[in-house]
Amino acid sequence: MPSGRHKSGTLRKVQIRTPGGRTVQRYDQRNPKAPSCATCKKTLPGIPRERPIRMANLPKTQKRPERPYGGVLCSTCTRQKIKLEMR
Numbered sequence: 001m002p003s004g005r006h007k008s009g010t011l012r013k014v015q016i017r018t019p020g021g022r023t024v025q026r027y028d029q030r031n032p033k034a035p036s037c038a039t040c041k042k043t044l045p046g047i048p049r050e051r052p053i054r055m056a057n058l059p060k061t062q063k064r065p066e067r068p069y070g071g072v073l074c075s076t077c078t079r080q081k082i083k084l085e086m087r
C-alpha cells in the first residue's frame with residue numbers, strides 16, 4: 001500500500017533497476033506539458049519536455065529550432081507568416 005503522499009497522483013511512478021538487480025518503484029516529479037504554437041495551438045516538435053532546472057542547463061540551441069519564430073510558431077505557421085511579410 002503506498003503511503004499517503006503517494007496516493008494523489010501528483011508524482012509519477014518510475015521503475016528503476018538497482019545495482020543489485022532488483023526493480024523498485026520510485027516516485028518522480030512530472031515533466032511540464034509540451035509548448036504549443038501561438039497561432040494554431042499545435043504541439044511544437046523539437047523542444048524537450050524537461051523540468052525547469054534541466055532546461056536552464058541545456059544549451060540554447062537545444063531548447064528551440066534555430067529559425068525565425070523558432071519555439072513560438074510551428075513550421076506551417078512560420079511559412080505562412082514569412083510569405084505574408086514578403087508581400
Ligand SMILES: [Zn+2]
Pocket residue numbers: 037038039040041042073074075076077078
Ligand atoms: Zn501553427
